[in-house]
Amino acid sequence: MKRFINQAWLSFKIRYAAISFEEFLLLESLYPLITLAFYCILAAYSFNTNNLAKWVVGNSFLLCTNICIFALGSAFDEERYTGRIRSIIISPVSKLLIVLEKGFFPAIISVITVFFGFMIGSLIFNVDFTSINLWLFLFVIIVGMFSMTGFSLFLSSFGLITDSMHFILNLVANILIIFSGANFPITQLPQTLQVISKIIPLTRSIESANMLFGGYDTYKFVWLLLEEMLVGIIFYVISYFVIKIAEKTAKKNATLELF
Amino acid sequence: MQNLIELKDLKREFVITKGWIKRKKEIVKAVDGISFEVKKGEIFGLLGQNGAGKTTIIKMLITLLAPSSGTCKVLGYNTYGEEKEFRDKINFIFGGEMGVYKRLSARDNLKYFANLYYMDEAKANKQIDKLLELVDLKNKADVLVETFSKGMVQRLQIARGLINDPEIIFMDEPTIGLDPLGAKILRNIIRKLKTDGKTIMLTTHYLYEADELCDRIAIINNGHLVALGTPQELRNIISGMNTIEIVLEKVTNETIDVIEKLESVRSVEKADTDKGIKLIIKYLEDADISGNILNSLSGLKILSFNQKELTLEDVYIKLVEASR
Numbered sequence: 001m002k003r004f005i006n007q008a009w010l011s012f013k014i015r016y017a018a019i020s021f022e023e024f025l026l027l028e029s030l031y032p033l034i035t036l037a038f039y040c041i042l043a044a045y046s047f048n049t050n051n052l053a054k055w056v057v058g059n060s061f062l063l064c065t066n067i068c069i070f071a072l073g074s075a076f077d078e079e080r081y082t083g084r085i086r087s088i089i090i091s092p093v094s095k096l097l098i099v100l101e102k103g104f105f106p107a108i109i110s111v112i113t114v115f116f117g118f119m120i121g122s123l124i125f126n127v128d129f130t131s132i133n134l135w136l137f138l139f140v141i142i143v144g145m146f147s148m149t150g151f152s153l154f155l156s157s158f159g160l161i162t163d164s165m166h167f168i169l170n171l172v173a174n175i176l177i178i179f180s181g182a183n184f185p186i187t188q189l190p191q192t193l194q195v196i197s198k199i200i201p202l203t204r205s206i207e208s209a210n211m212l213f214g215g216y217d218t219y220k221f222v223w224l225l226l227e228e229m230l231v232g233i234i235f236y237v238i239s240y241f242v243i244k245i246a247e248k249t250a251k252k253n254a255t256l257e258l259f
Numbered sequence: 260m261q262n263l264i265e266l267k268d269l270k271r272e273f274v275i276t277k278g279w280i281k282r283k284k285e286i287v288k289a290v291d292g293i294s295f296e297v298k299k300g301e302i303f304g305l306l307g308q309n310g311a312g313k314t315t316i317i318k319m320l321i322t323l324l325a326p327s328s329g330t331c332k333v334l335g336y337n338t339y340g341e342e343k344e345f346r347d348k349i350n351f352i353f354g355g356e357m358g359v360y361k362r363l364s365a366r367d368n369l370k371y372f373a374n375l376y377y378m379d380e381a382k383a384n385k386q387i388d389k390l391l392e393l394v395d396l397k398n399k400a401d402v403l404v405e406t407f408s409k410g411m412v413q414r415l416q417i418a419r420g421l422i423n424d425p426e427i428i429f430m431d432e433p434t435i436g437l438d439p440l441g442a443k444i445l446r447n448i449i450r451k452l453k454t455d456g457k458t459i460m461l462t463t464h465y466l467y468e469a470d471e472l473c474d475r476i477a478i479i480n481n482g483h484l485v486a487l488g489t490p491q492e493l494r495n496i497i498s499g500m501n502t503i504e505i506v507l508e509k510v511t512n513e514t515i516d517v518i519e520k521l522e523s524v525r526s527v528e529k530a531d532t533d534k535g536i537k538l539i540i541k542y543l544e545d546a547d548i549s550g551n552i553l554n555s556l557s558g559l560k561i562l563s564f565n566q567k568e569l570t571l572e573d574v575y576i577k578l579v580e581a582s583r
């Protein structure tokens with residue numbers, strides 16, 4: 001465990017050592033906040049509503065997707081481009097662990113970002129959060145993060161075999177925006193596409209977070225969270241195998257190195 | 260002695276797709292049926308032209324690439340499929356500036372790589388200090404690698420490649436980018452590794468380096484094995500001749516006759532040069548005839564006297580050209 005934290009810290013340094021603390025704050029919080037504001041204002045006009053709670057909640061969840069998807073999802077891709085993938089592949093280290101180490105600190109940061117994004121967003125758009133249990137809200141975020149991490153792990157394995165990771169990650173980030181119910185009610189989507197909402201992470205966390213605002217059914221709330229965790233676990237298990245398969249495929253097709 | 264590396268009829272093909280709209284597939288046979296073994300404790304050299312297939316062979320050995328067919332075994336295990344069994348016993352040093360974390364210090368880099376081998380912390384720290392000393396980066400240990408020169412990065416790569424104290428070390432052009440002193444330090448490290456009982460496979464384009472270091476050398480061209488043997492054996496393939504070049508102010512035909520009649524001398528050529536008259540004398544390799552030649556030249560003014568051994572470069576060029 002200590003080794004894990006050490007490696008995670010080194011990975012974090014690799015990622016962020018080039019920028020100063022101020023830049024880091026700007027990059028990791030201001031930019032997401034502006035995105036959040038953009039969607040809330042859009043919602044206020046297009047749905048002609050004053051109750052923006054739903055959008056503030058949904059979009060604060062989306063804040064974490066970028067960090068998570070790009071930090072974990074691009075793990076192998078990045079190493080390939082810098083020629084460091086060799087050392088990782090030939091060593092006995094678990095390749096899954098490498099991705100998790102890379103995502104560990106970014107994931108913590110994104111939990112904090114979601115939480116503060118929600119608070120600040122609420123203040124700006126007059127969402128009353130005094131009535132909800134903030135600890136419960138935080139817990140929902142953590143569950144959401146958990147399944148996002150599993151999902152991003154799954155994505156990362158493609159970094160071993162394709163050169164189009166940027167495209168894939170951006171595509172997936174947008175799919176999440178559309179299908180997680182953060183901005184449009186899922187019920188408005190065509191029936192067949194609603195399936196996508198069911199299999200991606202976040203949908204259920206967003207739904208349960210929204211439940212905190214109305215009166216809610218405890219049974220349904222707990223059930224949603226359990227389902228979200230299950231989605232996460234399924235993605236972890238799939239990733240474990242997919243990363244192995246991707247590694248083998250990469251060795252066969254010589255896609256490990258770009259030169 | 261034990262064979263640590265075993266290649267049998269090893270092949271690797273690459274499929275290249277050309278064109279954007281109209282796709283054309285082309286197959287490159289990078290390694291096309293190569294067999295050899297490397298014994299424990301050997302320094303084994305791979306020589307060959309650009310694109311000969313050296314790096315491809317090394318990549319298959321270090322589990323980065325799956326063979327298309329044939330056997331590729333390290334420590335008795337298949338490098339594709341049984342990687343797990345020997346991963347912690349091998350490592351590699353590749354030339355060039357890729358492959359380290361520029362935004363970490365040298366020490367942090369090595370810590371990161373040590374953790375890839377699940378080394379325990381105390382042992383890792385000890386090893387890191389030892390290696391930093393070995394590659395002469397001790398006083399730069401805590402500086403970001405970003406600020407390193409090419410040669411310094413290269414020395415860090417060497418330390419990286421030794422982090423897990425491997426049994427077998429694969430080196431692909433390890434001295435590329437090093438200054439003469441750095442290259443010499445590396446050659447000394449390689450020799451020291453050999454005395455520690457390590458096995459080394461290396462590629463290089465510097466033939467004198469291969470000659471100096473390697474116990475055995477394989478020459479490869481177009482994915483085929485052209486020749487294999489000790490540096491001396493390779494020389495013998497080409498010819499058993501050595502050469503002496505003498506430049507004289509003037510020389511008579513009688514003197515040349517005398518030299519030609521010496522035992523072991525096979526031919527004497529005469530050439531006029533700016534500096535004087537050059538005699539090129541070819542003789543059987545094992546003979547020691549310089550004393551006799553000097554005797555027959557007594558009284559003449561010798562401007563220069565050069566005993567030339569066949570270099571590995573001569574051998575290499577002949578073999579590669581012949582194999583075309």
Ligand SMILES: Nc1ncnc2c1ncn2[C@@H]1O[C@H](COP(=O)(O)OP(=O)(O)OP(=O)(O)O)[C@@H](O)[C@H]1O
Pocket residue numbers: 254259273274275287288289307308309310311312313314315316
């Ligand atoms: N990933 C790849 N995809 C397609 N072709 C490749 C790939 N890697 C190598 N090749 C081809 O395989 C052949 C052998 O390349 P290799 O890198 O093994 O040569 P080398 O002997 O190491 O040469 P050099 O001295 O230039 O390093 C070359 O023709 C090269 O173009």
Ligand SMILES: [Mg+2]
Pocket residue numbers: 313314315431
């Ligand atoms: Mg090469």
